[in-house]
Amino acid sequence: MTESGSALAETLARDGIEVSHEGAYPIAAPASEAEVVAIVERAARDGLKVLPIGLGTKLDFCRPEAAEGACDLALSMRKLRDVVAYEPGDGTLTARAGARMGELARTVLAGGHRLTPDVPHPDEATLGGVLGASQSGPDRTRFGPVRHHVLGVRVVRSDGTIAKSGGRLVKNVTGFDLHRLYCGSRGTLCVVLEASLRLFAEPEREAALTATYPAARPALEAAEAVRALPIAPLAVTLEGVDEDFRLHVFLAGHSEQVRWEADEVERVLGDAERRDDEGARCHRALVRDLGRRNGRWPAFRMVCLPSQLPSAIDSTRDFAGARGLQPRFLAQPFAGIVDVFLPGDAATEPESFVALASELRDLLAPAEVRLDPLAVPAAVHRALARTNDEGPAARWMTRLRESFDPAGTFASPLFPCRA
Amino acid sequence: MDRRTLDRLASIVGEAGIVADRMRRLAYESDGLTLEREMPELVLLPRDTDETARCMRVLHEAGIPVVPRGAGTGLSGGATPVPGGVTIGTARMRDVLEVNASDRYAIVQAGVVNIAISRACAKHGLFYAPDPSSQKACTIGGNVAENAGGPHCFRYGSTTRHVLGLVIVTAEGEVLDLSHPVADPDGYDLIGLFTGSEGMFGLATEITIQLTPMPAATQTLLAIFPSLDAACESVTDIIAARLEPSAIEILDKLTIQAVEASVFAAGYPTDAEAVLLLDIEGGELEVETTVKGIEPILARHGRLELRSARDAEERERLWAGRKGAFGAMGRIAPDLYVADVVVPRTRLREIVRLATDECTKRGLKMSNVFHAGDGNLHPNISYDRRDPDEVERVLAAGRAIMQACVDVGGSLTGEHGVGLEKQEQMKLLFSPADLAAMDLARVALDPDRRMNPGKMLPLRACMETRTRPIPGGMRAEEARP
Ligand SMILES: Cc1cc2nc3c(=O)[nH]c(=O)nc-3n(C[C@H](O)[C@H](O)[C@H](O)COP(=O)(O)OP(=O)(O)OC[C@H]3O[C@@H](n4cnc5c(N)ncnc54)[C@H](O)[C@@H]3O)c2cc1C
Numbered sequence: 055m056t057e058s059g060s061a062l063a064e065t066l067a068r069d070g071i072e073v074s075h076e077g078a079y080p081i082a083a084p085a086s087e088a089e090v091v092a093i094v095e096r097a098a099r100d101g102l103k104v105l106p107i108g109l110g111t112k113l114d115f116c117r118p119e120a121a122e123g124a125c126d127l128a129l130s131m132r133k134l135r136d137v138v139a140y141e142p143g144d145g146t147l148t149a150r151a152g153a154r155m156g157e158l159a160r161t162v163l164a165g166g167h168r169l170t171p172d173v174p175h176p177d178e179a180t181l182g183g184v185l186g187a188s189q190s191g192p193d194r195t196r197f198g199p200v201r202h203h204v205l206g207v208r209v210v211r212s213d214g215t216i217a218k219s220g221g222r223l224v225k226n227v228t229g230f231d232l233h234r235l236y237c238g239s240r241g242t243l244c245v246v247l248e249a250s251l252r253l254f255a256e257p258e259r260e261a262a263l264t265a266t267y268p269a270a271r272p273a274l275e276a277a278e279a280v281r282a283l284p285i286a287p288l289a290v291t292l293e294g295v296d297e298d299f300r301l302h303v304f305l306a307g308h309s310e311q312v313r314w315e316a317d318e319v320e321r322v323l324g325d326a327e328r329r330d331d332e333g334a335r336c337h338r339a340l341v342r343d344l345g346r347r348n349g350r351w352p353a354f355r356m357v358c359l360p361s362q363l364p365s366a367i368d369s370t371r372d373f374a375g376a377r378g379l380q381p382r383f384l385a386q387p388f389a390g391i392v393d394v395f396l397p398g399d400a401a402t403e404p405e406s407f408v409a410l411a412s413e414l415r416d417l418l419a420p421a422e423v424r425l426d427p428l429a430v431p432a433a434v435h436r437a438l439a440r441t442n443d444e445g446p447a448a449r450w451m452t453r454l455r456e457s458f459d460p461a462g463t464f465a466s467p468l469f470p471c472r473a
Numbered sequence: 474m475d476r477r478t479l480d481r482l483a484s485i486v487g488e489a490g491i492v493a494d495r496m497r498r499l500a501y502e503s504d505g506l507t508l509e510r511e512m513p514e515l516v517l518l519p520r521d522t523d524e525t526a527r528c529m530r531v532l533h534e535a536g537i538p539v540v541p542r543g544a545g546t547g548l549s550g551g552a553t554p555v556p557g558g559v560t561i562g563t564a565r566m567r568d569v570l571e572v573n574a575s576d577r578y579a580i581v582q583a584g585v586v587n588i589a590i591s592r593a594c595a596k597h598g599l600f601y602a603p604d605p606s607s608q609k610a611c612t613i614g615g616n617v618a619e620n621a622g623g624p625h626c627f628r629y630g631s632t633t634r635h636v637l638g639l640v641i642v643t644a645e646g647e648v649l650d651l652s653h654p655v656a657d658p659d660g661y662d663l664i665g666l667f668t669g670s671e672g673m674f675g676l677a678t679e680i681t682i683q684l685t686p687m688p689a690a691t692q693t694l695l696a697i698f699p700s701l702d703a704a705c706e707s708v709t710d711i712i713a714a715r716l717e718p719s720a721i722e723i724l725d726k727l728t729i730q731a732v733e734a735s736v737f738a739a740g741y742p743t744d745a746e747a748v749l750l751l752d753i754e755g756g757e758l759e760v761e762t763t764v765k766g767i768e769p770i771l772a773r774h775g776r777l778e779l780r781s782a783r784d785a786e787e788r789e790r791l792w793a794g795r796k797g798a799f800g801a802m803g804r805i806a807p808d809l810y811v812a813d814v815v816v817p818r819t820r821l822r823e824i825v826r827l828a829t830d831e832c833t834k835r836g837l838k839m840s841n842v843f844h845a846g847d848g849n850l851h852p853n854i855s856y857d858r859r860d861p862d863e864v865e866r867v868l869a870a871g872r873a874i875m876q877a878c879v880d881v882g883g884s885l886t887g888e889h890g891v892g893l894e895k896q897e898q899m900k901l902l903f904s905p906a907d908l909a910a911m912d913l914a915r916v917a918l919d920p921d922r923r924m925n926p927g928k929m930l931p932l933r934a935c936m937e938t939r940t941r942p943i944p945g946g947m948r949a950e951e952a953r954p
Binding site: 141142143144145146166167188198199201202209211215216217218219221222223224225226227228229230231232234235237238239254255256284285286307308309310311314315357358359360361386389390391422424426446447448449450451453454456457458469470 | 576648654660661662763883906907
């Protein structure tokens, strides 16, 4: 904990703002927007670094505690959790950043709507955290990434001013889409106070089909066959390890259509286990929650064209296998995203971990497979980030960050691309 | 512009790529918002990214402002030249560079016309979903810059949802290659930020777009209504019932009559007060169920007749009428002011009525054809630009409609952009702090504010100042303190 951080924490506590001291830095939990502004202003004035968080479940993604002095104080939005407006007639929802995704999903379900993204462990994920990390769930197969459905936001900027972008309308091009920029910016540009999302119809019926395969490749071939069908599945997830892979296809929509689609998918998959309605919903939640296993996020995310997925998985499996590791994969084949979980002990030795990560990245690069570090030590983050440091794209990002946060008040030192 | 700069530019783009003589430059004086006109100092038509970047570097050194231009169909003055500025058009960047059917994307040059993309990938059973009514003319670069919409964006979303990659030439002439299509950006979402930035962050030379599989089934319905109110209320109820057709469009009587008297005649009944045109797409059973859900709503609101297109040909005719509606309006008066506002979909009827009243009381002829499903209204005012008094009344009605939309939680534009037209109204919707945040993004990416200056952000609110004088003077409003 930095000295200045604890001094700030003390001052805030004196001002009646709740501050806790659980981890590497104090966590302030403001109870109002005015308190959020006060914290940011104060930190900016004292030259301190604040990390905006929700419940802190995705801190692995940027690991500030590992970067010495990178964060003086975390600002948790967890207390600002109300629904500002649910407009069933217009299919939109506006909520404060600390609202739990699970709670929001239940709120809109009452009006016949569904919320996307359906993230793992939705009762522990806040809206602000999901947007900041640009997290998606398996339903990305149908709905695409969350940034497509954020209609507008209100934020606190690094100088303490409140600014909005977009609005609460399903269609709107007035002004720059700063809300898209904030999505996935991991708290480096602003603190999100509230956001509006577009909603979808809660389906009449759901179905889930699961088939088992001895390797990733045949499972992905089956996924490709599903993709060729004239249907739009809600989610298609591949998961597995070693010689045990499962492909899950989730369908949702009008009853008759879903029944027909399930027959079609069953025909393509051959020997598949089929679940309907409540069974399908439960199974969907189960598969969704695999995104965070035993409280841990995946070590890496591979991002590539869907057609590159089989070789990306095979190469990673062989590469890790040669080092005595058995990675577990969780993929969204239609989106070209694969999360890689490494066995717990792989992460213990930072130095060899850095070497492993760098080699793996170099191995995948020629096929244009990008390796993003998630839950890995800061050293690995840094090792993988360095290559992105050059070029006009990195310059634009740097300039944006400097423009929005000239004093460097917002901490997330490992993002977007500098060590 | 000095001789040396001109020569350097000419040597980059060659004779075919430079428009210097006055008569030819006249064609670039305005975009679809013909109320605003300005003669560009020079027009450049580079052939590719490299030529564009080299031109931009020369212009950067000379401190000359740049206005990107696609087909010039924009309706908010986004492509209106700026005094002393150079317009860079994409008319010679018309190649489809790659169609990848297995990964469902295409890479095209910025000057490719929207509809050409769907044509290029039709043989793979794929199409490019955003379908602005101007799709036979407008370019994909212009679509990206405006985040264009279209009837079927109700289901598929506006342009931003379909852009997977970009090659951008920055104000300084650097090339930002973000063309490789992957699910998530590496760092900030620069592509999402660029989309809808109205030519103010740089010039896109190549676009990677997502292709969508053609739906298994489509049904097109035409519901005929005895009143515009009833058509609007039906839409509000369809949305509230969470039914998801792919397009929901309304045309009112004046529009129907103009369409039917034009080459776009679609067989709409000319005595109807309004028609509702719907496309329902998806799996066959899904389409069937959605239609079953929609029918009683239409009946409840007193639809007089419900027609269903029998085949692809009839379907195409019905849509050609809708997409040709703006063009057909030329029969009513020489000029058309196309307003473009958005309201919550629970307030459709109320604002359509209000817009009608605002025009009636000013003695203006107004017609409606709009993306009702998205709450995106287009009150279209027919006028004659040679009549200054009428022009004044048109603008006043436009302002009143925008204000009314903002008052009910709506917005200034759903797809045409802010450009010059709505720049001042930005202050109705956004506080100085909101606008300042937008300006932060702008100065980060174009520190000299040379890309499409004097557009979108109201000048006084964000205290736009130029770091360098613009050769040839400024717009009158820009000179204001
Ligand atoms: C009859 C008619 C119907 C229309 N219907 C619709 C509709 O349904 N939906 C809709 O959204 N719009 C519609 N429009 C408006 C217009 O067609 C769209 O805004 C379209 O996207 C503009 O494309 P363009 O190529 O003509 O661009 P232009 O008008 O040339 O330019 C528009 C803006 O984009 C910028 N720009 C152009 N190319 C680039 C580039 N390569 N890089 C960076 N900036 C660039 C320009 O500077 C300008 O600010 C309609 C217009 C007409 C005339």
